[in-house]
Amino acid sequence: MTKKIMTANRAVSEAVKLANPQVIPVYPITPQTSISEYLAQFVADGDIDGEYIKMESEHSAISAALGACGTGVRVFTATASQGLLLMHEILYAVSGMRMPIVMANANRSISAPLSIWNDQQDSIGQRDSGWLQTYAENGQEALDSILMAYKISENDKVLLPSMVCLDGFILTHTVEPVEIPSQELVDSFLPKYEPKHANLDPLNPMSLGTFTDPDHYMDTRHQLEEAVENSVEVIEQVNKEFKEVFGREYGFVEEYRCEDAEIVLITMGSLCSTIRSCVDDMRANGEKVGLLKVRVYRPFPKEQIAKALKNVKKVAILDKNVSFGLGGGALYNEIKAKIDVEAYNFIVGLGERDITEAHIQEVVNKTKNPEKDINWIGLNK
Amino acid sequence: MDSIGGIVNIPGSTRNNKTGSWRTFKPLLDKDKCVDCDNCIMFCPEGSINKDHDIDYDYCKGCGICDVECPVKAIKMERE
Numbered sequence A: 001m002t003k004k005i006m007t008a009n010r011a012v013s014e015a016v017k018l019a020n021p022q023v024i025p026v027y028p029i030t031p032q033t034s035i036s037e038y039l040a041q042f043v044a045d046g047d048i049d050g051e052y053i054k055m056e057s058e059h060s061a062i063s064a065a066l067g068a069c070g071t072g073v074r075v076f077t078a079t080a081s082q083g084l085l086l087m088h089e090i091l092y093a094v095s096g097m098r099m100p101i102v103m104a105n106a107n108r109s110i111s112a113p114l115s116i117w118n119d120q121q122d123s124i125g126q127r128d129s130g131w132l133q134t135y136a137e138n139g140q141e142a143l144d145s146i147l148m149a150y151k152i153s154e155n156d157k158v159l160l161p162s163m164v165c166l167d168g169f170i171l172t173h174t175v176e177p178v179e180i181p182s183q184e185l186v187d188s189f190l191p192k193y194e195p196k197h198a199n200l201d202p203l204n205p206m207s208l209g210t211f212t213d214p215d216h217y218m219d220t221r222h223q224l225e226e227a228v229e230n231s232v233e234v235i236e237q238v239n240k241e242f243k244e245v246f247g248r249e250y251g252f253v254e255e256y257r258c259e260d261a262e263i264v265l266i267t268m269g270s271l272c273s274t275i276r277s278c279v280d281d282m283r284a285n286g287e288k289v290g291l292l293k294v295r296v297y298r299p300f301p302k303e304q305i306a307k308a309l310k311n312v313k314k315v316a317i318l319d320k321n322v323s324f325g326l327g328g329g330a331l332y333n334e335i336k337a338k339i340d341v342e343a344y345n346f347i348v349g350l351g352e353r354d355i356t357e358a359h360i361q362e363v364v365n366k367t368k369n370p371e372k373d374i375n376w377i378g379l380n381k
Numbered sequence B: 001m002d003s004i005g006g007i008v009n010i011p012g013s014t015r016n017n018k019t020g021s022w023r024t025f026k027p028l029l030d031k032d033k034c035v036d037c038d039n040c041i042m043f044c045p046e047g048s049i050n051k052d053h054d055i056d057y058d059y060c061k062g063c064g065i066c067d068v069e070c071p072v073k074a075i076k077m078e079r080e
Helices: A008-019 A033-044 A058-070 A081-096 A139-153 A183-189 A217-246 A271-284 A302-308 A330-338 A357-368 B039-043 B065-069
Strands: A002-006 A023-026 A051-054 A076-079 A102-107 A132-135 A162-167 A176-180 A253-256 A263-267 A289-294 A296-298 A314-319 A342-347 A374-376 B025-029 B075-079
Touching: A002 A008, A008 A033, A008 A076, A008 A102, A008 A139, A008 A162, A008 A176, A008 A183, A023 A033, A023 A058, A033 A051, A033 A076, A051 A058, A058 A076, A058 A081, A076 A081, A081 A102, A081 A217, A102 A139, A132 A139, A132 A217, A139 A162, A139 A176, A139 A183, A139 A217, A183 A217, A253 A271, A253 A302, A263 A271, A263 A330, A263 A357, A271 A289, A271 A357, A289 A302, A302 A330, A314 A330, A314 A357, A330 A342, A342 A357, B025 B065, B039 B065, B065 B075
Parallel strands: A023 A051, A023 A076, A076 A102, A102 A162, A132 A162, A263 A289, A263 A314, A314 A342, A342 A374
Antiparallel strands: A002 A176, A132 A296, A253 A289, B025 B075
16 A cells, blocks of 8 residues: 555545546536546546546536436546535435435535635535535545445445535645555455446336326435435444455544543534644643544434433534524534533634634633533634 | 335336325216216316216326316215
């Protein structure tokens, strides 16, 4: 195995090369653009034995991905922000038709005002679409998550699309060492996609995305919910197999110094690295704090989070998104709804407002001596 | 529905899907009263009444147009 210095966008592209999808329809958008460029290069050089389709919009890109996946081949696409929003309509069709497409989303804020910088409002806005979602902390995890996503999505018990989310710029444009596994190892982990349910073929005709009347629609949606529930055990199994083959261990959540912690900070994505470092510093100063990283967001790991928080008194949940009108971020509200714990919410880093160590200390202080449930950190006064 | 995601994997199998379940009221024809005017056949928007005035309940939506158009009140709408 070789370790190379690269951005998370490059790491995602390397993973896609190893998974070798047969169709890649993409439309470039900041900060995803370099993924579409690397993949174009890989296909042009013959490193990926597949079709690269230059699309005219993200709505078209995901539609082409859906059609291609319906012919029974492995498909990849990638987007960000407004592009993901333009895909919104088709995202539901993809999960409804049970197409195991894997897509990378370079998390970027949503207009207006226009901003190209990072937050997670774009993918959080798609949380009810039936796509599985994971949030990567670093480039290595982004690469590994793509490989695991194919294996999970293509499992007969699941057959759902996966969205691998990586923080725009913070990950997509920052270089770090990433280990690229060998093709042999990946092939031993990830078998060829052989669909039984959807395989458009003129000799054996079938119809996808048909009209359904009230006698059938609801049961089909229930089947979709069951598939999301089934994905829990498949993800557990794939995590285990991944560790056996590649040696790296991933869970639904990751606990960092949570044992005996009085306050646990919970968040998703690259912010976990910042908090990890802050936890070490605060622990050195005698503060009993820990980090709970939520890696798999859909299916929502309520049992895993509850288990991790079993002996925890207070939690601080950091959201890079807002559920306008409900108040607070999505992760906070979902944890509050599912888990009985004293929780405070901190809205941080919208449009890539810097999140400093001082901000994390402020979060801990405000959790110790709470004044209100929902707090925006780092606003200009 | 056995297929996954509403996928129709047996060509032509849509015929197996009956659409009469939409009905709230069911038309019942009293053939003794019927004068064979065929108004119901012509007005039925679903083509669910054949030339012998048999009503195909697999597809009848219960709209009641046959009842309204029948000149001799031979059709009664009954709640399902």
